[in-house]
Amino acid sequence: VSDASLPLEDALILSLAGCLPPTRNTRLAIGDDAAAITLPDGNLLLVTTDMLMEDVHFRLSWDDLPALGWKALAQNLSDIAAMGGTPTHAVIAIALPAAWAPHNAQALYRGIATLAAQAEVDVIGGDTIRSAGPLTLTLTVLGRVSPNELLTRRGARPGDALYVTGTLGRAAAGLRVLEDGRPIPDDLAAAVDAQLRPQPRLVAARAIASSRLATAMMDLSDGLATDLHRLCRASSVGAVVDGDAVPVDPVVAACCRWAANAPGDPLALALTGGEDFELLIAAPPAAAAALHTLLAPLPLTRIGECTAAPEVQLRRGAQLAPLAWGFTHFT
Amino acid sequence: VSDASLPLEDALILSLAGCLPPTRNTRLAIGDDAAAITLPDGNLLLVTTDMLMEDVHFRLSWDDLPALGWKALAQNLSDIAAMGGTPTHAVIAIALPAAWAPHNAQALYRGIATLAAQAEVDVIGGDTIRSAGPLTLTLTVLGRVSPNELLTRRGARPGDALYVTGTLGRAAAGLRVLEDGRPIPDDLAAAVDAQLRPQPRLVAARAIASSRLATAMMDLSDGLATDLHRLCRASSVGAVVDGDAVPVDPVVAACCRWAANAPGDPLALALTGGEDFELLIAAPPAAAAALHTLLAPLPLTRIGECTAAPEVQLRRGAQLAPLAWGFTHFT
DSSP: OOGGGSOHHHHHHHHHHTTSOOOSSOSBOSSSSSEEEEOTTSOEEEEEEEEEEBTTTBOTTTOOHHHHHHHHHHHHHHHHHHTTOEEEEEEEEEEEETTOOHHHHHHHHHHHHHHHHHTTOEEEEEEEEEESSSOEEEEEEEEEEOGGGOOOSSOOOTTOEEEEESOBSHHHHHHHHHHHOSOOOGGGHHHHHHHHSOOOOHHHHHHHHHHTOOSEEEEOSSOHHHHHHHHHHHHTOEEEEEGGGSOBOHHHHHHHHHOTTSOSOHHHHHHHOOOOOOEEEEEOGGGHHHHHHHHTTSOEEEEEEEESSOOEEEEETTEEEEOOOOOOSOO | OOGGGSOHHHHHHHHHHTTSOOOSSOSBOSSSSSEEEEOTTSOEEEEEEEEEEBTTTBOTTTOOHHHHHHHHHHHHHHHHHHTTOEEEEEEEEEEEETTOOHHHHHHHHHHHHHHHHHTTOEEEEEEEEEESSSOEEEEEEEEEEOGGGOOOSSOOOTTOEEEEESOBSHHHHHHHHHHHOSOOOGGGHHHHHHHHSOOOOHHHHHHHHHHTOOSEEEEOSSOHHHHHHHHHHHHTOEEEEEGGGSOBOHHHHHHHHHOTTSOSOHHHHHHHOOOOOOEEEEEOGGGHHHHHHHHTTSOEEEEEEEESSOOEEEEETTEEEEOOOOOOSOO
């Protein structure tokens, strides 16, 4: 697979990484959900950072501020979880709009604090500035994992089965409902909640890591159609996804019926919609029963398998076609 | 000292910290140059984060992009150094203006890479997004220090002497020259260089920490008139600064003569101008000779002393007057 096939975000990150000197004291640098540094006692320190900017990742007209703080932390916790780790500490850098009163910033912090307390993460510092433009938040989260429980994007092998936790498309459906602007119908409230207040799979991810049954793992932040390409590239494998097996959340079909601006095809929304923060897992087929038992009652769905051929393909009925790199924020 | 006397930035940070749950596994959280976490081997992991936003902290019309990358890393390295630590790893979150070509981002990264290589810091990851507004950079830097060499803002005692490294006011003079907009005269080029490409005091800070001669230390990022108040509050002491002793850089007087928009008083610029990234140190008077020997040939100047009375005062000739909280970016 040539780099010319990469979407802009991935190509730019590769080119920027090429400007940096080689790392000396690092187990895992750019190119995974989090970086990993070996600590003196042999365990790994995980580090991840995410920037959220108004009108790129959210609109203040949609969000209540505690939800925004929650989500900013949740997506970083999800990155640590996706490496098999336990998040431990967070720092917050925030650029506050010039017109904001202190109570707005406090509301946002309370959302961060609620999830931090629940996940037993210490918020240990930050930087607070006045923005010359949009509200901008950068959270950096640290975590820990033992080296034999570290899961990366790199370990998948041809023949491994591919699984996702939970259901897909809820957060994307919620985004469509929010963009639509009409009052939110009761049967779509769960989708909006998934978009605004995602629940990172901390417990499931740790269970998978400590079982050592998986060969690769990542979180679905940009949608399966993008993130599966990333896992396959990192592992030097391809994949075939069975479209009929993808666990499309029932709310997606309801959203497609209701929202004028939603694509008509629930599967397309589930494949290309980001921010579900479910886990994508590769594991040998023999591990299937043990994985299901491990995660129950959380749904775990086999959506396809890894292949030696490097293509990433989607099977719908009898047809096999390339699965295009999908949705990304970076447009 | 009541909180009502605090400038807006410090008051807001206190109020935000109050929204967060108490930390459980943290040696030092919000309120110093960096946070500190105890590692399994007993050493401390230091963490600091800084957000830089276009038209708040810099203007793209002034900066060459490698210098901007350099400075973003330099100010974080300075925070780690100010705790007595050695910086080891950095992560970069960046929001790129929509119109930027990849070579602009690469130029900025090369500036980060140059300083990272010089300081032996691994850049291990990040996040890259398209900005809906200004260029925004958040760097988070990790470092390490042994617990008995950790220096905070908290340890100063009444009677301790106060020192600064180097000279003050250069970076602020450089800012005035850049804001003036006329061509930069040769004799002010050093000031502009200090503003655009600051040199964090990594070696000096480590020497002070390992000597264990100092009781408190911080870096001068917002100017002595602001940062000394912070050190005094954290240590529950006051201070008297001898205005005649403050090592005002000679370029400051040259700048005041040249630049129409500079204050007429070089001492005022040196006290209130930020971004010198020199070290402010408290140490018992008996340590004076040893500290000078330790840092030579770097200038170390005694600028005053800590007092039991909580006021922070400035002596000019025979007059003693309160030293007002000075310049801050947060206006």
